[in-house]
Amino acid sequence: MLMKNHFKTILLSLLILTVxxxxxxxxxEKRDPREYFFSDxxxxxxxxxELAKEQGKQGLLLFFEFDGCPFCHLMLTHVxxxxxVQQWYQQHFLxxxxxIHGDVEITDFDGTVAASKNYANKINxxxxxxxxxxxxxxxxxxxxxxxxxxxxxxxLLGEYVKNHYYKKMSFKYFLxxxxxxxxxxxx
Numbered sequence: 001m002l003m004k005n006h007f008k009t010i011l012l013s014l015l016i017l018t019v020x021x022x023x024x025x026x027x028x029e030k031r032d033p034r035e036y037f038f039s040d041x042x043x044x045x046x047x048x049x050e051l052a053k054e055q056g057k058q059g060l061l062l063f064f065e066f067d068g069c070p071f072c073h074l075m076l077t078h079v080x081x082x083x084x085v086q087q088w089y090q091q092h093f094l095x096x097x098x099x100i101h102g103d104v105e106i107t108d109f110d111g112t113v114a115a116s117k118n119y120a121n122k123i124n125x126x127x128x129x130x131x132x133x134x135x136x137x138x139x140x141x142x143x144x145x146x147x148x149x150x151x152x153x154x155x156l157l158g159e160y161v162k163n164h165y166y167k168k169m170s171f172k173y174f175l176x177x178x179x180x181x182x183x184x185x186x187x
Contacts, residue, residue: 033080044107052094071147109138
């Protein structure tokens with residue numbers, strides 16, 4: 001009888017461990033950000049805005065990068081590749097990658113057509129990565145220069161923009177004084 005109960009305990013423990021590992025794996029599932037975070041674009045930002053409106057999103061997120069940028073690589077491989085990050089941002093923003101050294105044509109909100117490198121210069125991209133959020137009118141509402149080192153802070157950046165906290169406080173202040181709904185639940 002004791003052996004039978006011990007065996008049941010071991011089986012139950014293995015089942016619980018399997019469930020925990022499965023849940024953790026799904027929460028931190030890695031996926032290619034080029035496929036799952038960024039949308040395909042034809043380079044016309046007004047068309048992208050219309051698509052964002054049709055899909056019920058809050059605006060555009062432009063991620064300015066280049067191939068040799070180590071900080072862009074960090075974000076691509078440690079933040080933007082997270083399934084939960086991809087799902088959250090897909091729900092709220094249309095996200096586009098723009099190469100600051102590229103020759104792909106971009107049509108700006110004012111109708112000006114330029115190579116992506118010239119567009120980046122026009123809107124004063126000084127370093128990479130630079131993340132710019134635009135509202136549905138094509139107005140820049142928030143610019144984050146530099147990489148985000150972890151998915152949680154990047155999700156908080158999204159909440160900061162989505163909920164218009166940028167109108168009231170800096171992102172740094174927001175992180176230090178998180179509203180209660182953004183505090184992680186313990187236990």
